[in-house]
Amino acid sequence: MKLIQTNIRHLRMLRKFSQERFAEELNWTRSIVGSYEEGRSEPPIDRLIELSNYFDIPIDILVKKDLRKAKDTSFIEVGNKRVLFPITVNEANEDLIEIIPAKATAGYLSGYDDPEYIEQLQKIKLPFLPTGTHRAFPIKGDSMLPVKDGSFVVARFVDDINDIKNGRTYIVLTKNDGLVYKRIYIPERDDRNLLLSSDNKSYQPYLVSKEDILELWEFTCCINTQEYDEKELKLSSIMTMFQELKVELEAVRKI
Numbered sequence: 001m002k003l004i005q006t007n008i009r010h011l012r013m014l015r016k017f018s019q020e021r022f023a024e025e026l027n028w029t030r031s032i033v034g035s036y037e038e039g040r041s042e043p044p045i046d047r048l049i050e051l052s053n054y055f056d057i058p059i060d061i062l063v064k065k066d067l068r069k070a071k072d073t074s075f076i077e078v079g080n081k082r083v084l085f086p087i088t089v090n091e092a093n094e095d096l097i098e099i100i101p102a103k104a105t106a107g108y109l110s111g112y113d114d115p116e117y118i119e120q121l122q123k124i125k126l127p128f129l130p131t132g133t134h135r136a137f138p139i140k141g142d143s144m145l146p147v148k149d150g151s152f153v154v155a156r157f158v159d160d161i162n163d164i165k166n167g168r169t170y171i172v173l174t175k176n177d178g179l180v181y182k183r184i185y186i187p188e189r190d191d192r193n194l195l196l197s198s199d200n201k202s203y204q205p206y207l208v209s210k211e212d213i214l215e216l217w218e219f220t221c222c223i224n225t226q227e228y229d230e231k232e233l234k235l236s237s238i239m240t241m242f243q244e245l246k247v248e249l250e251a252v253r254k255i
Contacts, residue, residue: 002039004048007067009037011055026050096123097154100179102138109178112215129220132156136223137171137179143198144169144181151224153181155217161210164194171217172196174208 012022012033019033026033028047035041043051052059061067098121100108111117124136136152147153155171158164166186173179182196187207194213197205 005039099136158216169219173215
C-alpha cells in the first residue's frame, strides 16, 4: 500500500469530509478521490502540488511519511513551510525532552520531522524548565566557550523565526550546515538573512538565509558533562577580558 493513498484518506478524514466534499474542495471528481484512496491510480505531480498547497504540507512529507502515526504530533510553521513536528509525552501527558546523541547529529537533518526517528531517541524530564517544547543537543568544539565540547544545550523550540531575540544564542538547523549552536544577530536593513556568530572570536561570523533554516531552538540551559578546573576558569576570564578590550579598541579606532 502506497503512503500517498493512506495519507490522502487520512487527511480527508481529519477534515471530516466525504469523498464528494473533498473532491469539491480540490476541484477534482469523486471518482478521482476514490481511485487515489483505493490505490487504483496515483496522483500526478500537478495534483500533488494541489494537495500540498491545500494542506500546507510539503510534497515529500505527503509521499514519504505515514501521517497516521502523527497522533501525538502536531504540524507547525517553520518559515513559510508547514512541517510535521513530533512531540513526545509521558503517561501523565507531560512533555519529554528528546536527547540528540552526538553520534546521531549527522542524521538529525534527515530525521528531524520523522516521528519514527524522534521516537527512538532517549528522553528525560526536567521539571524546572519553562513552558514550551524542549530538546537537548550535543555541543562539539570550542566555538561557544565557555560551553565545553561534549556539553548538552537544552533549548526551547521557536515557532516563528520572527520571534528571534537579537543577541541570544540558539541551536540552528540549516539545510547546508546541519546543527550549529550560535549567537544570532539581526542585520540592519536585511530581511532575508541572519548573522550567526561564535562567542569564541577565533571563528568568523557568517550570514545564513532565513529560507535555509529548518528549525530554531532558543537556549534554556546547559548541561556540562565535564567539570571545569581552576585553570580553565581563569583562562576563560582572561579570554573574555581580551575580547571586550578588542571591542573597545575597535570603537576607539573609529572615532
